[in-house]
Amino acid sequence: MADEQPNRFAVSEQFRFIGRTFTEYRWLFDLALSDLAGQSILDCAAGPASFTATATQIGADVTAVDPTYGQPVETLEEICQDAVEKTLAQLQEKTDLFVWERYGDVETRGRHLRSAYERFLADYSQHSGRYIPAALPDLPFDSDRFDLALSANFLFLYDDRLDLDFHLDSLRELARVAGEVRIFPLASLDAERSEYVDPVVDQLESEGYGTEFQRVPYEFQPGVTEMLVVSDSQ
Numbered sequence: 001m002a003d004e005q006p007n008r009f010a011v012s013e014q015f016r017f018i019g020r021t022f023t024e025y026r027w028l029f030d031l032a033l034s035d036l037a038g039q040s041i042l043d044c045a046a047g048p049a050s051f052t053a054t055a056t057q058i059g060a061d062v063t064a065v066d067p068t069y070g071q072p073v074e075t076l077e078e079i080c081q082d083a084v085e086k087t088l089a090q091l092q093e094k095t096d097l098f099v100w101e102r103y104g105d106v107e108t109r110g111r112h113l114r115s116a117y118e119r120f121l122a123d124y125s126q127h128s129g130r131y132i133p134a135a136l137p138d139l140p141f142d143s144d145r146f147d148l149a150l151s152a153n154f155l156f157l158y159d160d161r162l163d164l165d166f167h168l169d170s171l172r173e174l175a176r177v178a179g180e181v182r183i184f185p186l187a188s189l190d191a192e193r194s195e196y197v198d199p200v201v202d203q204l205e206s207e208g209y210g211t212e213f214q215r216v217p218y219e220f221q222p223g224v225t226e227m228l229v230v231s232d233s234q
């Protein structure tokens, strides 16, 4: 039997491999189409989001990073299907904990999740070079490689699993490789503002980074409508 080459990043059950669509990314990060064309953009942790596939089509140069990449498309498809099923089952039990203005109901939310991963899988199978298996807080890119880095539904969301140093190291790393970093949401899974937001911002400012909170046109966890923008002002 041929030696198997396991992905050096374990597929983690701790962080669910679900992804949003391009349209949802535009809401999460308040992105205008004119923010994208001609820009070099990093999506990290990208998961099976379809942002990379669609933004590339409209003229952005996008690279996606996630530790789960690097596996066959069939394996990723199984992971995506399982993750969406689990997510929808949980949502069905907790509908009153979310704001449904954007989606209407759980079924429609499911359509967004499936359409994101189907688009992702099609792009991943044809353009695997856009999808880099790597993990924060260490990115395999030169400094200032990107104009913009987007990080959705990873930092601050899992603050019960990732500590303050991980958040700081990850944000410094994102700011090293990109001129501007946008992070959403700033709340953990219980919809409370992450306890790390203020210490992270204070520390980054003391190191000379620029930080700004900006309201975005998206609310799914109640009251969670702000993104953090970090710029490397050094």
Ligand SMILES: C[S@@+](CC[C@H](N)C(=O)[O-])C[C@H]1O[C@@H](n2cnc3c(N)ncnc32)[C@H](O)[C@@H]1O
Pocket (backbone or CB within 6 Å): 012, 015, 016, 017, 018, 019, 020, 021, 044, 045, 046, 047, 048, 049, 065, 066, 067, 068, 134, 135, 136, 137, 151, 152, 153, 154
């Ligand atoms: C909930 S998904 C978010 C996907 C996408 N950004 C979105 O908002 O639709 C979280 C992702 O974080 C990835 N992840 C886990 N550990 C990571 C790390 N150390 N660095 C980067 N991504 C990581 C997981 O594989 C998973 O795909």
